[in-house]
Amino acid sequence: MSHHIIEVKELEYRYADGTAALRNVSFRIEHGESVGVIGENGAGKSTLLLHLNGCLLATKGTVRVGDIPVLRDTLKQIRRSVGTIFQDPNDQLFMPTVEEDVAFGPLNMHLPPEDVESRVHKALEAVNALHLRNRPPHRLSGGEKRTAAIATALSMSPDILVLDEPSAGLDPQARRRLINLLDGFKHTKIIASHDLDMILALCPRTIIMHQGTIVADGATADVLSDRNLLAKSGLELPLGAQGCPICNAKHPEK
Amino acid sequence: MTRLDTAISDVDALDRLATRGSPIHRLDPRAKLVVTALFLLTVVSYPKYNVVEMTPLFLYLAALLALGRIPALMLARYLLLACPFALLAGLFNPLIDRQVVTYLGPLAVTGGWLSFVSILIRFTLTVSAVLLLLASTGYVAVCAALGKLGAPRLLVIQFLMLYRFIFILTDEAERMVRAHSLRNPDEPNPPLRAWGSLAGHLLLRAYDRGQRVHTAMLARGFDGTLRLPQGFHWSMADTLFVAGSSGFLLLARYGHLATRIGQWTMELAA
Numbered sequence: 001m002s003h004h005i006i007e008v009k010e011l012e013y014r015y016a017d018g019t020a021a022l023r024n025v026s027f028r029i030e031h032g033e034s035v036g037v038i039g040e041n042g043a044g045k046s047t048l049l050l051h052l053n054g055c056l057l058a059t060k061g062t063v064r065v066g067d068i069p070v071l072r073d074t075l076k077q078i079r080r081s082v083g084t085i086f087q088d089p090n091d092q093l094f095m096p097t098v099e100e101d102v103a104f105g106p107l108n109m110h111l112p113p114e115d116v117e118s119r120v121h122k123a124l125e126a127v128n129a130l131h132l133r134n135r136p137p138h139r140l141s142g143g144e145k146r147t148a149a150i151a152t153a154l155s156m157s158p159d160i161l162v163l164d165e166p167s168a169g170l171d172p173q174a175r176r177r178l179i180n181l182l183d184g185f186k187h188t189k190i191i192a193s194h195d196l197d198m199i200l201a202l203c204p205r206t207i208i209m210h211q212g213t214i215v216a217d218g219a220t221a222d223v224l225s226d227r228n229l230l231a232k233s234g235l236e237l238p239l240g241a242q243g244c245p246i247c248n249a250k251h252p253e254k
Numbered sequence: 255m256t257r258l259d260t261a262i263s264d265v266d267a268l269d270r271l272a273t274r275g276s277p278i279h280r281l282d283p284r285a286k287l288v289v290t291a292l293f294l295l296t297v298v299s300y301p302k303y304n305v306v307e308m309t310p311l312f313l314y315l316a317a318l319l320a321l322g323r324i325p326a327l328m329l330a331r332y333l334l335l336a337c338p339f340a341l342l343a344g345l346f347n348p349l350i351d352r353q354v355v356t357y358l359g360p361l362a363v364t365g366g367w368l369s370f371v372s373i374l375i376r377f378t379l380t381v382s383a384v385l386l387l388l389a390s391t392g393y394v395a396v397c398a399a400l401g402k403l404g405a406p407r408l409l410v411i412q413f414l415m416l417y418r419f420i421f422i423l424t425d426e427a428e429r430m431v432r433a434h435s436l437r438n439p440d441e442p443n444p445p446l447r448a449w450g451s452l453a454g455h456l457l458l459r460a461y462d463r464g465q466r467v468h469t470a471m472l473a474r475g476f477d478g479t480l481r482l483p484q485g486f487h488w489s490m491a492d493t494l495f496v497a498g499s500s501g502f503l504l505l506a507r508y509g510h511l512a513t514r515i516g517q518w519t520m521e522l523a524a
Contacts, residue, residue, distance in 0.1 A: 045405060055469050077473065091466040096394045096417055103483040108475035116465045134273070136266075138421040156474060 004031035004159045004188045005066055006052060012060035013047060021047040023212045029188060036199035036220060039209035040234030045164075045192040046087070050207065052162050052190065053082040061162070065160065066117040080109065083158030083187075089145035089166045089221060093137035098148045099127070101137065105156035123155035145176030147181070160188040167195045197239035201223055208233050261375055265393075265420075268332070268385065271324060272303075272392030277491075278322035282389045283319040283399035285492035290387045290498040296503045297379045303355060303368050308375055310511040314502060315382050322390040333378060340377035393417050398482045411480050422463070427456055 009235070011025040024046050029035050037045050050053040050056040051063050054075045063070040067079050086092045102123050106116040124130045127147040137145060146166065154163065167175045178203055180190065193199055199206055199220060206223045208216040210233040216223050222227065224238050236242075272279070278286075293314070294343050319326055351366035387396060394414065402412040430452055434444045446485060468476075505511050 053473050054471060075472075077474055079473055084470075085475075086466065086470050090422055091463065094415065094418055094467050094469045094471060096414060100394070104471075104476075105474035106479075106480035107483065108477060113483070113485060120483070136269075137418065139266075152474065212264065219413070249483055 005029065005064075005230065006160060006188070006190070007064040008048075008051070008061070009064075010046075011051060011058050011063060013051065013056060014059045021212055022051075025209075025212075025214055026165075027207060027214065027217055029190065032186065033186055033205060034189040034203045036203035036206040037190060037209060038194070038199060038206060038233075038235060043209040043234070044212040045209055047212075048174060049084070049162050049164050049190070049192055053084045054078050055084075080156060081159045081163060083153030083156055083161050083162065085149055085153050085163045085166060087235045089142075089149040091138075091186060092149040093145060094209035095137075097134055097136050098124075098140070098151075098212070099134060102151050102155045105152065108141070109156065119155045119157070123151040126154055129150045141174075142169050143171065143177070146174070146178060148171060150181070160190070161185065161190065163191045163193075165193050165195075166191060167193060167198050196224060196235070197240045200238050200240060206243065208235070210234070257308050268330070271328075271389040272395070274323065276321060276323045276390070278351065280392045280491075281390075281495055282486050282488050283395040284403055284486060284488070285496050286387055286391050287396060287399045289496055290383050291474065292500055292503055293382050293383045294365050295377050297383075299507065300372075302372055303314060303365060305368060305372050305375060307506075307510070307512050308372070310506045310515065311379050311503075314499070314506075315379065315386065317392070318386050322386065324386060324389045329382060329385055329389075333381055335413075336381055337374075337377065339375055344373035345379075347373070374451040394482070395483050400488070401480075401482075402486060407479065414480065419460075419463070419467075423456070423460060426459055427452075430455065 002166050003161045006029040008028070008188045009026050010127065011022055012020070013022040025048060037048065039045050042187045047056065051058060051070065052065070054063075054072075059073065062254055065082055068074050068077055070078050088223070093101050095104055099120060103116050106119045109154055111119070112222075120131070120133075124133060127150050129144065129151055132140060132144055132148055133142075137148065138147060150166075163182070167178055170178060174196075179198055182191075189202070191199065191203060205221050206216075206217065206220040207214055207253060208229065215233055216226075216229055225241060227237060294310070297311065318324075319329070332428050347370040348364065351364060351369060352366045354362045355365045355368055356363050379498035391399075394417070397413045397417075400413070401407065432445060434448065434452070435442050438444075481507065
């Protein structure tokens with residue numbers, strides 16, 4: 001199934017004021033892969049993700065999802081196969097109740113009411129959130145908002161999931177539940193995050209971005225253990241790979 | 255700011271009533287919307303001194319209240335919250351219009367006082383009718399019904415988004431005011447000159463938020479039409495409700511219902 005592939009070639013993007021946000025970005029993500037995108041604040045992670053569903057269009061270079069190039073004319077197909085989960089669930093949950101929000105995508109796909117209903121049910125079931133169905137988003141906890149936001153993307157039956165900082169702002173157990181949930185998905189996944197331990201748990205492959213370019217792209221185990229590379233990119237070792245802070249309190253880095 | 259917060263949570267409480275079940279709740283939202291609109295038109299169509307003729311309309315509200323099992327105290331609370339507007343609107347009538355129009359026993363009643371009372375009655379009738387509509391239907395269903403009945407699409411989207419983001423906006427405003435007051439222990443409320451920049455910041459934040467929400471909508475295939483999952487089912491009960499209510503309103507407006515009720519009770523008493 002070739003439509004689960006994402007191919008980015010020499011992508012360049014400049015903001016309206018001329019600032020280059022992405023320069024010469026190229027990679028290819030195969031079917032079923034799970035890839036972490038990491039980098040300091042302002043490295044271009046979010047900008048890159050916005051290109052994958054056509055919210056931003058390349059200034060130069062190409063982005064392809066499966067066999068389809070991301071262009072203004074192909075946005076409909078692209079958005080059907082790429083599900084995006086944005087950083088702030090309050091931006092993603094814009095309808096008055098969770099049910100209406102999860103139904104939003106399928107309704108825009110002009111599905112008949114029975115199909116919309118079954119997709120809403122399935123998506124909420126997949127994230128264990130059927131009980132949130134009739135709740136208004138403003139009365140959900142941070143973790144509940146996050147799972148509801150994931151359901152809104154799942155209901156469109158995407159082949160590829162793009163997640164921007166999915167674990168931000170979650171308490172440790174909610175974060176753990178999220179990791180287990182995402183780990184159970186068979187989709188091709190692209191996850192941008194500062195939570196390096198989550199990347200370590202979920203993504204066999206990691207891309208490091210620095211000042212709008214890719215500085216490393218390889219096996220997560222290698223990339224996240226390269227102390228120098230991480231330091232140059234404004235990052236540090238994942239907490240799990242650092243020394244025990246209690247046994248080695250004065251020199252956690254050694 | 256906490257007062258604003260309470261007001262917002264009141265809206266929320268009203269909406270929660272809409273999830274209850276009752277014969278009124280089960281009616282098609284469009285039927286209730288149409289009848290409420292007719293009711294409002296009837297109320298504003300009375301001449302300005304016509305206080306007595308309006309009173310039978312309270313019967314209609316009482317029936318809705320009882321059938322819809324909506325707590326009357328709650329309704330009264332909302333009316334009290336909103337009544338300063340009505341009081342303000344009618345405040346000067348007794349001062350300006352001093353012509354005596356009728357006598358209540360030994361008491362001379364001027365046109366100003368009569369129209370003042372008339373404004374208060376109209377206020378109570380109209381606001382209660384709208385509150386009852388919301389409490390028995392729910393905000394979203396009312397918006398959806400508006401859309402179905404041909405209200406402009408953009409307006410309906412605005413109404414729906416307002417309901418979702420008013421909570422986030424008040425949260426943000428509250429955080430800003432709190433951040434300000436924490437650094438100004440002597441002035442718990444921001445001074446007038448700070449409001450300009452606070453409001454400006456809030457506007458910028460809302461603008462940014464709007465753009466992010468729009469992006470999220472586009473990512474899920476938004477094409478300018480907001481589609482809602484719930485379908486409406488117009489049944490016989492709805493037709494009967496609209497016909498019965500319209501009949502009652504016509505009778506109240508043109509059939510001198512108040513006078514007749516008065517005569518009947520006099521006859522019964524005699």
